[in-house]
Amino acid sequence: xxxxxxxxxxxxxxxxxxxxxxxxxxxxxxxxxxxxxxxxxxxxxxxxxxxxxxxxxxxxxxxxxxxxxxxxxxxxxxxxxxxxxxxxxxxxxxxxxxxxxxxxxxxxxxxxxxxxxxxxxxxxxxxxxxxxxxxxxxxxxxxxxxxxxxxxxxxxxxxxxxxxxxxxxxxxxxxxxxxxxxxxxxxxxxxxxxxxxxxxxxxxxxxxxxxxxxxxxxxxxxxxxxxxxxxxxxxxxxxxxxxxxxxxxxxxxxxxxxx
Amino acid sequence: xxxxxxxxxxxxxxxxxxxxxxxxxxxxxxxxxxxxxxxxxxxxxxxxxxxxxxxxxxxxxxxxxxxxxxxxxxxxxxxxxxxxxxxxxxxxxxxxxxxxxxxxxxxxxxxxxxxxxxxxxxxxxxxxxxxxxxxxxxxxxxxxxxxxxxxxxxxxxxxxxxxxxxxxxxxxxxxxxxxxxxxxxxxxxxxxxxxxxxxxxxxxxxxxxxxxxxxxxxxxxxxxxxxxxxxxxxxxxxxxxxxxxxxxxxxxxxxxxxx
DNA sequence: CGGGTGTTTGAATGGCGTCAAAGATTGTGG
DNA sequence: CCACAATCTTTGACGCCATTCAAACACCCG
Numbered sequence: 001x002x003x004x005x006x007x008x009x010x011x012x013x014x015x016x017x018x019x020x021x022x023x024x025x026x027x028x029x030x031x032x033x034x035x036x037x038x039x040x041x042x043x044x045x046x047x048x049x050x051x052x053x054x055x056x057x058x059x060x061x062x063x064x065x066x067x068x069x070x071x072x073x074x075x076x077x078x079x080x081x082x083x084x085x086x087x088x089x090x091x092x093x094x095x096x097x098x099x100x101x102x103x104x105x106x107x108x109x110x111x112x113x114x115x116x117x118x119x120x121x122x123x124x125x126x127x128x129x130x131x132x133x134x135x136x137x138x139x140x141x142x143x144x145x146x147x148x149x150x151x152x153x154x155x156x157x158x159x160x161x162x163x164x165x166x167x168x169x170x171x172x173x174x175x176x177x178x179x180x181x182x183x184x185x186x187x188x189x190x191x192x193x194x195x196x197x198x199x200x201x202x203x204x205x206x207x208x209x210x211x212x213x214x215x216x217x218x219x220x221x222x223x224x225x226x227x228x229x230x231x232x233x234x235x236x237x238x239x240x241x242x243x244x245x246x247x248x249x250x251x252x253x254x255x256x257x258x259x
Numbered sequence: 260x261x262x263x264x265x266x267x268x269x270x271x272x273x274x275x276x277x278x279x280x281x282x283x284x285x286x287x288x289x290x291x292x293x294x295x296x297x298x299x300x301x302x303x304x305x306x307x308x309x310x311x312x313x314x315x316x317x318x319x320x321x322x323x324x325x326x327x328x329x330x331x332x333x334x335x336x337x338x339x340x341x342x343x344x345x346x347x348x349x350x351x352x353x354x355x356x357x358x359x360x361x362x363x364x365x366x367x368x369x370x371x372x373x374x375x376x377x378x379x380x381x382x383x384x385x386x387x388x389x390x391x392x393x394x395x396x397x398x399x400x401x402x403x404x405x406x407x408x409x410x411x412x413x414x415x416x417x418x419x420x421x422x423x424x425x426x427x428x429x430x431x432x433x434x435x436x437x438x439x440x441x442x443x444x445x446x447x448x449x450x451x452x453x454x455x456x457x458x459x460x461x462x463x464x465x466x467x468x469x470x471x472x473x474x475x476x477x478x479x480x481x482x483x484x485x486x487x488x489x490x491x492x493x494x495x496x497x498x499x500x501x502x503x504x505x506x507x508x509x510x511x512x513x514x515x516x517x518x
Numbered sequence: 519c520g521g522g523t524g525t526t527t528g529a530a531t532g533g534c535g536t537c538a539a540a541g542a543t544t545g546t547g548g
Numbered sequence: 549c550c551a552c553a554a555t556c557t558t559t560g561a562c563g564c565c566a567t568t569c570a571a572a573c574a575c576c577c578g
Contacts, residue, residue: 536561539560545552
């Protein structure tokens with residue numbers, strides 16, 4: 001289930017870029033990140049990355065692959081609370097969050113990096129690594145905001161809007177980490193997983209996807225999603241098309257999500 | 260909209276009990292809390308306690324009254340993300356959370372206490388006030404956990420379960436802060452607000468409430484909810500009644516929610 | 519080639535929303 | 549103290565969105 005792998009090629013870039021997204025890092029901060037390049041782990045698709053009983057909860061960074069935070073109810077239904085992409089942090093350290101008690105499961109094969117040493121260094125000398133500290137906070141903040149966005153979808157949007165908004169979010173996140181080319185990105189979620197994330201049945205997910213394809217908003221073939229009309233998709237995602245006028249191009253969450 | 264009020268009577272008890280819930284407080288910690296008994300504010304029902312533009316975001320403790328975190332979508336629908344009761348904290352300080360950017364609105368008249376001075380003292384000398392620091396973390400942790408629970412409701416439960424679970428949560432929270440007597444508590448949420456919180460229409464909330472009353476699980480008159488059958492309500496909340504057997508009395512979230 | 523998993527489609531059922539209108543409750547002013 | 553408005557609750561009828569059931573179709577892998 002867990003095999004040690006040789007040092008990943010692009011993990012340095014990924015980690016540096018993500019932690020330094022908010023502010024430029026000083027040289028000694030970059031050096032600290034470089035020294036943290038170790039303790040990789042690999043999880044097979046479907047295996048558990050972090051369970052509810054996992055007390056230590058070593059903080060990790062996802063280097064490659066997709067994962068999700070999922071909770072299963074007594075009635076057997078499962079709910080995907082969040083999708084985790086390369087460059088996302090998991091595991092708390094201080095000020096443990098409720099999110100960190102939710103089980104994390106690998107969707108594809110996932111490679112992670114243990115950032116416990118890096119975190120410890122930043123915590124013990126917070127004044128020495130202000131850029132990294134800000135980067136960590138920002139990453140967590142963004143995930144929380146995404147969680148609230150998702151809650152809005154579940155609570156007050158019909159199926160088409162939910163799917164549209166969710167796809168847009170994935171698109172924007174993939175774009176930030178360089179996983180989009182020519183408007184397309186690999187989307188390894190099955191329709192059943194999409195349903196579990198969005199609170200919809202598999203069958204209905206399928207129908208909605210067909211509808212979005214027919215509308216010329218997206219294209220979907222062999223696990224590759226192509227966003228054909230970002231603005232149109234954003235418009236669908238934000239409001240039901242039959243409810244009154246709306247100022248054009250006010251996709252504020254797009255710019256916000258790019259952080 | 261905001262009027263200074265004389266020192267509240269029971270706010271000391273409330274604050275001490277909530278911050279000391281996880282561990283007993285030292286004498287100098289109690290003293291710090293006592294010295295923080297000032298800067299009260301009162302908000303009328305329906306007014307905004309904390310907006311998205313409110314940059315300073317002074318941390319406050321709700322002394323009395325109910326409030327909610329709400330977000331409004333482009334299509335006009337509003338979603339209550341969380342209900343805030345006396346003894347709940349609002350406003351971040353360090354490590355700003357995404358939740359703190361959501362508008363907070365008073366449901367009833369609300370009295371709050373500014374705990375900025377107390378927070379600052381704890382942050383500057385964390386080793387001196389370990390009990391209070393733990394208490395603050397615990398309060399935040401509990402709200403996050405409730406948020407996830409609510410997300411589960413919205414994503415994967417039908418109407419009856421949602422309402423049952425939500426009422427049970429309110430009941431447990433009211434019980435902890437001493438607002439339950441003889442199984443009853445005052446519930447100032449209108450059915451429209453319940454609908455906004457649970458992603459259901461007013462009409463359907465009404466039907467579900469009638470159903471719960473007819474089942475002998477709750478009683479409801481004049482804004483007062485009486486929980487007649489806690490175990491039964493928990494059973495309804497956790498799983499749909501028609502889906503297979505289920506081990507009795509495994510209401511794990513009840514004990515967890517009492518923290 | 520066959521089995522397993524994921525996708526696609528149809529038909530039927532039902533949960534929940536919408537519309538509409540009639541009570542019930544509360545608060546306000548004369 | 550009563551009348552009145554405003555808000556909230558309750559109920560019925562109707563329609564639609566989404567689920568469920570069922571089966572056919574595609575794809576991947578051993």
